[in-house]
Amino acid sequence: MSHPQDLSLREQAAAIAHGDLDPRELLQATLARIEERDGELNSIVARFPDESERMLAQAPPGPLHGVPVAIKDMFSLPWRAPRDGTTHEQLPTGESGVYRRLRDSGAVIVGVTNMHFWGGGSTGAVSAYGPVGNPWSIEHCGGGSSGGSAAAVGARLVAAAVGSDGGGSVRLPAAYCGITGLKGTFGSAPPDGYTHGFSSLGAVGPMCRDAADARLFGEVLFNRVLPPADATGLRVGIVRSPFWEDLDPEVERACEDALGAAGWATEEITIAGAEHSRVATVLRLTLEALPAVQPHELEDAHPLMRALIKYEKLLPARHLVQADRIRALLRRELNQAFEGVDLVVWPTVPAPAPPIANPTVQLPSGPKPADPANVGQTGIGNLAGIPGISVPVGIHSSGLPMALQLQADWGRENTLLDAAEHIEHATQRQFVDAVPPIAAATAT
């Protein structure tokens, strides 16, 4: 057998359950791989072998018994307070709801993953622990805010990592790193012990290599069964404006090709107010988070983030009133759309991951900062509360992954996973099974 972290999540769980894989050896092999491979990638900011071994020793029977996983730095653990990409403890140590679900499944937490400072960006280029690299090109962004989780899974350090998504923070880094990221319906996981538990936008989600692993991990995080079904007959809504506009041509082609391969019945639909979804998301996201920033944190905050906090303080209240009206409109429009289609579909990101040194994406309209370009593709799902998934559908000529985003009706995570598996099958799994250079370069 090759290294056990080259196995999928479900293969690891099955091998342990059948006695073919010793979970203690798996834990040691995982820690060794992180030590060997994570250097410049910088996806994991804290390891705690003693606590991991203790979790394993006490692991109950469950779907992930003995399987190592990683968790974003936004959730309280009994031995570590979450820091949100900063140097400050944001909540006390303790048993967050997500920790309890992992523990009760038998999973073993082996590391806390890096993330964009305060969760406030989609690149992962700004963090108190240094930027998150991309497994496909270490000089490029791993994404954000759950960039460490995406990069760790992409580099095969772990087969599953917890992410959270307040404006695209699961789906966007998943797209950058060529993995599958599922944002659950709002409220699918308990908010206690989650640094952004105050948010009306944030949702927890599994980040894995493919949809079958995301189904298994999602069942644990959401504490419910996500039964598979045939996805052949799904009805797909294409919302051209604004979500298929100003895209890197290769991204657009890869997404169109994936839809063509899937063979679904498609129809073009419109969502009134969608043109305002980007700015409405930014307003709600940032202004909800503003009161959570403590004055002492500003003193040593990253200068960029400190200045953005000051900008947010100056925004007129009428902006938020308008944003909430747009949110109400979008929720009604999507609810109506889902009477006629099962999915709404568009590219997860308009262009592949930008360089860490200059997180700007090249679009037909010209170079654009990555954050506003990205949140424009994903924020509508957070405003609405609906689930969404990012599915790898290609490799750009730059060597970086490209991805398609699918979103469905409230509570229909299983439909998204069915659809993602359907795309994987239709594309011969060539993109979910693609191995990034960082994982191909080392033998262990």
Place this chain on the structure above:
Amino acid sequence: MDALETYVRAGLELAGDEVDEVDIAVIRAADAVYGPAMRALDEADLTHVMPEPALDPSRPPQPL
């Protein structure tokens, strides 16, 4: 000093925050990116859109 810088310096002074050149540069860049969209949002006629009472993002909106 243009209108944006005047507004930023005065607003943050009222809020009790110090302002440096980095703040001004970042805020200017942020406003260049998001300002036009915010102004377009302000100008959108949403008087016909009823706010959602008792918003619950975990569920579809309730009928009015």
